[in-house]
Amino acid sequence: MAPNHLLRNLLTESGWTGQKLADHTNRLGAEAGLRLRYDRTGVAHWLTGRCPRPPVPELVAEAFTRRLGRRVTAAATGLERGATTAPPRWRTDVTAELTNLCRDGAATRRALSGCVYSLAALSVPGWADLASIAGAECPAEDTGKVERSELDAAKAMLELFSTADLSFGGGYVRPALARYLHTTIAPWLRWGAAPAVRADLFVTAAQLCYLCGFLCFDDELHGIAQRYYLIAARLSRAAGDALHYAISLRALSVQARMLGHRTAAVDLATTAARALPRSAPALTRAFLIGQVAAAEAAANDQRHAVIHLRAAENHLDHSRDTVSPVGTYHPAALSHHHAAVRACLGERPAAVSALTRSLRCRPPCERRARAITLARLAELHLDAGELDRACQTWNQFLDDYSHLRSQRADTALGTLRARLRPHLAYPPALSVTHKAAEVSLAKAA
Known part of the structure; x- marks a missing residue:
């Protein structure tokens, strides 16, 4: 086997050790639903010319892409034999x-x-x-x-x-x-x-x-x-x-x-808002600009986040549009954006108020959104030291969770258990934990 000089050069450019690359690869594997346990020994084997099984070469390429700020393909890592360059996405x-x-x-x-x-x-x-991009034809057939x-x-x-x-x-x-x-x-x-x-x-x-x-x-x-x-x-x-x-x-x-x-x-949300035609409904403008605000708040751009949040609220107030199965927006969704922005800005009481308002406005049919909101609200209550309110809110979450098949809801359940584990000596916390176990067993049956 020939040494993998391409991988060695990428490690040098990134300033990473073999263990650092392994850690990032494992983390990206978890993001893709995989449990990987690579360490510096595994990376050392790669450097000697060994190739891991797919999709590990892609994960390594993505790790370097994020680190270096430029696109790195699996072929460029030297870990994918016989790799071919994919055609440009917008021309296929x-x-x-x-x-x-x-x-x-x-x-x-x-x-x-x-x-x-x-x-x-x-x-x-x-x-x-x-x-300016020549798109691929979508030819009609005689079938x-x-x-x-x-x-x-x-x-x-x-x-x-x-x-x-x-x-x-x-x-x-x-x-x-x-x-x-x-x-x-x-x-x-x-x-x-x-x-x-x-x-x-x-x-x-x-x-x-x-x-x-x-x-x-x-x-x-x-x-x-x-x-x-x-x-x-x-x-x-x-x-x-x-x-x-x-x-x-x-x-x-x-x-x-x-x-x-x-x-x-932020870049995607801004590009999306700019793409809207002038004839776009006010409801859709609120839908897009609310996301601009949430993205900017997460990026610590407080001033623009607040400006865009108010703009989204104004568009929603002037909306006379009907609900759509895709791209719908209503007061509960706007309040959820308010909560996201306020939480990023460190304004926990305002975030709690916004989530409470969102739950009050949420249409009854939106069970999954209500469950995710309840789980987040319970976490904020616990962060504020309000254990009783957190337990009450998580109890409501479990009522909705029993009807759902959603990995996001499953993750929220895992957070519930982890956050309440230090408080199991307190009867309400123990009761909610027992209820969570019962609901999980019933769903698995």
């Missing part, structure tokens, strides 16, 4: 990419683990810049023709999947939606259609991909969620729809913020 056949993605996306959670979230993939063009009736059916399925997700979580809905995309929507994208129907079909497909991305996000499958969001953006571009392109970029911003990539989150 988007329908073929969707077909391949949702074929895998219908698999089990275990099979989906290992799809790597890429910081380099977040370098997306603004809407105006897309005009069939999409009529308005098929399109109406797809929109009805979008409503159905969205409603089920709100009430029961992404884990129940994701496999079914991925299969629907693979067996029905992806083939329709290649069928013939009248121009108006074809454009509307691509928008509806973008909405379904956006929703599938969110279901993966809810299941903490961040690599595949990112790919669905990017396909949603590309389908919106193919339809010539700037509004849904902006909504897809907003989703990427939310994900980046949740994963700690603050600068990328």
